[in-house]
Amino acid sequence: MSVINHQFKLATRPVGAVKRSDFNYIQEAVRDPAEGEVVVKILYISLDPAMRGWMNENKNSYMPPVGIDEVMRAIAVGRVVASKNPNFAVGDHVNGLLGVQEYAYSNGQGLSKVDPRLAPLPVFLGTLGMPGLTAYFGLLEIGQPKAGETVVVSGAAGAVGAVVGQIAKIKGCRVVGIAGGADKCRYLVEELGFDVAIDYKSEDVTAALHKHCPKGIDVYFDNVGGDILDAVLTKLARDARIVICGAISQYNNTTPVKGPANYLALIVARASMKGVMVGDYYPRAMEALSAMGGWLASGKLKTREDVVEGLETFPDTFQKLFTGENNGKLVLKVAEA
């Protein structure tokens, strides 16, 4: 093969928002697979808030940080173009931690096949991928919503939040989404069937929660942290469950994370706050994917991907997650097929 692989390698640990100069954009020739390896041509790369954390020097995280001069870590889907691994044939579509690049080598570990006849490939990075599994297990296993309860989700128009809210509706809950901007809020109510959407950019979130959750908040699925988490804590129902999934409002901080000042509300409400780590549920992925596949097929679950073309746009496109410019699951399109 004499094909060129373009790659984004981490040049330095970003301070605050990611800049193009935090990466080196490299090109190198694609080599043949070694024994046991496959070469994957990457088609779509998932851009996830968690990637921001992987860029930091943090010894206490669930994964080692991306090393300086290493290809930036990312989930992607692609097509096997060369294989010396008996489990994967040329032409197979696969999903895994393939990195921000055009071609990836893999020994097959952590690589799973996806069937492009079931859904467009970007959906396997969103609703039928890591964000969807996070939503499914985080909400159902940790949030434990019961029909008639009030479920609030932040980052509600994002890849995880939109699935959380829709599953909560399927389970018979009253669902309040918090998102930024009138367009996203309209989308949540008119397209996804949320009961209420609160626009944190133009509304007083605390006042809106008190208005729209008169019986209190039974389940809160938190993707954002910061002031919105504190607002929710003022309106917990008795025995509320808070699912801590992420804190995108805090990931670009150059100062310490803002902890929830109102956390003592956990005492008054007898409430719990628990973290969710999607990897724990990968052994049960089929259970979630079959349920969500069914809901997708029947139209009960809708999915939206924001596909941006061009590997070379990576640092700027990634930043859309933090400004909230993306509409739906943010995906980088690298190649047609």
Add this chain to the structure above:
Amino acid sequence: MSVINHQFKLATRPVGAVKRSDFNYIQEAVRDPAEGEVVVKILYISLDPAMRGWMNENKNSYMPPVGIDEVMRAIAVGRVVASKNPNFAVGDHVNGLLGVQEYAYSNGQGLSKVDPRLAPLPVFLGTLGMPGLTAYFGLLEIGQPKAGETVVVSGAAGAVGAVVGQIAKIKGCRVVGIAGGADKCRYLVEELGFDVAIDYKSEDVTAALHKHCPKGIDVYFDNVGGDILDAVLTKLARDARIVICGAISQYNNTTPVKGPANYLALIVARASMKGVMVGDYYPRAMEALSAMGGWLASGKLKTREDVVEGLETFPDTFQKLFTGENNGKLVLKVAEA
């Protein structure tokens, strides 16, 4: 009756630490009980950190605030000196929310009899009272410690913390207490059998926790909040349980509560943080009291009360809870018998 009742009534909502001028010290004649009432002569008054919260104008709490010009709310034990209630006879010893005063009227609601032959009366305000029940149910029901696990408790020499640590030892756990000062730390290890005590006034708590909890912290029982909670969050074991009981470091704040900046560790550790409200467990009080009574009798559970004489010292004595000057359960002695 022509007896005088001295009372502390809330004069104004304290800002920061409680001052004597936040109260009016009143005297009035004790009247006869109305139909259905008893008159209780108060012998010992419990001084608890929660009382600081009751002085604030907080609509979201589990109890209404003490009103301006109302007798300051407090748990106390006393002796019935007059009764027009068939459930209580003159001479009965009783425990309830009787207030910071010498005599209280009660219709019997929330009043329970105690047997002074079982333990000295101040013990019914500590280990065999609300603090002991908080420790018992908070640790066992929410913390769910298993033999061999590492349990950390803050405010460890206090009325709740000392019981938490001792029950954790009885359950076969490794127990690390955090307290202020060498004397308290020595008491925890030498008298109460804690494995380790960390003196937060002279040690780096984070470093000490990392040293003394090499396998991580499985259960943390938090009475203090603030920086110590943040330190614990850096060393959680997988699936750790944090019991939020209180945050004495924050109760006198004139600025907002310091939320736990490291709360995203809940994700990495798949940990939970849950509040405990002792009142929920009052229907099961007998279960706890019989267990703790047995441990007291057999010497497995030790109890220490810091008894200060004189109702009139109330505002200054109360402040000892926040400076950490008390040694054991802080109790105000009002009368001999």
